[in-house]
Amino acid sequence: MENNDITSLMPIIGLSTITASLCCLPSVIWVLFAGSSAIVAANTLSETLYYSPFRYFLYLISFIMISLALITYFRKRGICTLDDAKKNQRRIINTSLAVFAITIISFLIWNYVILEIIGIAIGLPWEESAFWN
Numbered sequence: 001m002e003n004n005d006i007t008s009l010m011p012i013i014g015l016s017t018i019t020a021s022l023c024c025l026p027s028v029i030w031v032l033f034a035g036s037s038a039i040v041a042a043n044t045l046s047e048t049l050y051y052s053p054f055r056y057f058l059y060l061i062s063f064i065m066i067s068l069a070l071i072t073y074f075r076k077r078g079i080c081t082l083d084d085a086k087k088n089q090r091r092i093i094n095t096s097l098a099v100f101a102i103t104i105i106s107f108l109i110w111n112y113v114i115l116e117i118i119g120i121a122i123g124l125p126w127e128e129s130a131f132w133n
Helices: 007-019 025-034 036-050 053-075 082-087 088-120
Strands: none
Touching: 007 053, 007 088, 025 036, 025 088, 036 053, 053 088, 082 088
């Protein structure tokens, strides 16, 4: 594996994206499995989680997951001390920015496009609050 290959971080990026979207994902899953009888309860759950401090807690967990993954990634590549980090400063910054950017973009697409479309398609009343309206 090449030293600059960040594809090994893709699973943690995906997991972090899903973790950050746990305010909306449970509602979609609930309606998918329980049917239309759960729409009102699932929407209430989604609104409760989305408009509470819990959403920011999920963002924090995702940030910590990515940060720990980056630390592990660089340590496996021999960057273990502050001197090593200073020598590889540009590589650390560029890789970290790329990983955080990929994570944020994937979260935005997953949560505000894909989950939104699925939620609307299964009957959740999210169309009025969709970002495209």
